[in-house]
C-alpha cells in the first residue's frame with residue numbers, strides 16, 4: 001500500500017478541473033498516456049491487454065486467439081501481473097539507471113559526481129577540479145559538441161560528445177575506441193595529435 005509520501009502512489013481520481021471523457025476507450029487512453037509522458041519527459045512502460053494477448057498467441061501458436069473481457073480481467077488480477085511494474089522499477093533502481101542520467105545531463109561531474117550548475121557546453125560535464133589538461137591547465141569544453149578532452153592516466157579521454165540524436169552516450173571513452181560523431185572525431189584526432197606534440201616542451205597541450 002503506497003504511503004502518502006510515495007511519489008509513485010497511484011490515485012484513482014484526476015486533478016480538479018480535469019475530466020476524463022466518459023467514453024474513453026483503452027486504445028485512446030494509451031495515446032493519452034503517451035502524450036502526457038512526451039510532454040513531461042516521463043519514462044514509463046506499460047504492459048496491457050495486448051501483451052497478454054501476445055503471450056497467449058505465442059503459447060498457443062495461434063495468431064488469431066484472443067482474450068475475452070472476462071479473461072483479460074482475470075489475467076490482470078493475478079499476483080504475477082501485479083508484480084510486473086514493481087519488478088521493472090527494481091531493475092531500474094538496482095542498476096542505478098536514473099543516477100546515470102545525472103552525469104550524462106551534465107548535472108553531476110562525470111568523474112567525481114560533484115554537483116554542476118553550469119550547462120554542459122561550459123563544463124564538458126566535468127567539475128573545475130577534474131577539467132584539467134595534460135599540463136594541469138584548465139581544459140575548455142567545446143560549446144558546439146559539448147565535448148571535452150582531458151588526460152587521465154596517460155590516456156586522452158573525450159567526454160560526452162553529442163550523438164546524432166542529441167543524446168550524449170559516451171562516458172569518457174578513449175578516443176581510439178569511441179564511436180564519435182564525425183565532427184567530434186575530427187576534433188578528437190586533432191587533440192590526440194596535440195597530445196603527441198605535447199611531448200615537445202614547446203607544445204601547448206590539448207585545446208578543444
Ligand SMILES: [Zn+2]
Pocket residue numbers: 109110111112113114126127128129130131
Ligand atoms: Zn569532478
